[in-house]
Amino acid sequence: MQFLPQSFYARSARKVAEELLGKRLVRLLGADRVSGIIVETEAYCDADVPDLACHGDRANNGRPTARTAVMFGPAGHAYVYFTYGMHWMFNVVTGNDGEANAVLVRALEPDEGLETMRALRRRSDKELTNGPAKLAQALVIDKTLNGVSLLDSNDSIWIEEGIHISRERIATGPRIGMGQTPEPWFSMPWRYWIRDHPFVSR
C-alpha cells in the first residue's frame, strides 16, 4: 500500500485540497476493504489566512477547544466532528503543528466494498457517497476516528495514491454551507471538485 506521507499533508490546506482529488480514501472494516476516489474537497483555515468559516478561527478566538483541538495538531491525522444532531464530517489535518488547518472531504466515487456501502446506506448507488455525511456513513466514520493517524493502517483508515487528475478537470468555487459567514470568506473559492463528476455533492 502507498500511504500518502506526512509531507503531503504538511502544506497549505488549499494545496492539499486540490491534490487530494483523485486519491483513494480507504477504510478497513474487519476483512472488508471499503474505498472511494476523492472527487470533492474544501479547504479551511488555510495557512496564515484568517478564515471565519473555519471552526479553528471562529470558535474561542482562534484558540483550540475540546472539539477543534485535533485541527491544531500535526498534519496527516483525521479531524472528525459532529453536526446537525446526526451527521459526522471527515477532515484531514494539514499545515504546521500548532496551527488550525484542515481539508473537508465532501464526496467520493465508490470503488471497493460496494455491497458493504449499500448495506450501510440503504440508498441508490449514486447516493452512496455524494456528500460529506453520506460518505461518513458509508465508511463507518465517527468520533472514534477523531485524531487517528492516516499515515499507516493501524487505525483502519488511510489515504493512498489513486488516479491522476489533470488540471483542466479541476473546478473551484465558494464553499458549501457558509450560512451567515461574512464576506470575503463567504465567497472564497476554496472548494475543489472534478468537473462534471457524477458523485460531486451538488
Add this chain to the structure above:
DNA sequence: CCGGCGATGGTCT
C-alpha cells in the same frame, strides 16, 4: 427525475 421546504436533534456557543 429534479428543486424547494420543513423536520431532524447533539454539541458548542
Add this chain to the structure above:
DNA sequence: GACCATCGCCGGC
C-alpha cells in the same frame, strides 16, 4: 440558537 447536512414529501417538468 447556530451549525462545513440529509431525508421524505410535495409540487412541477
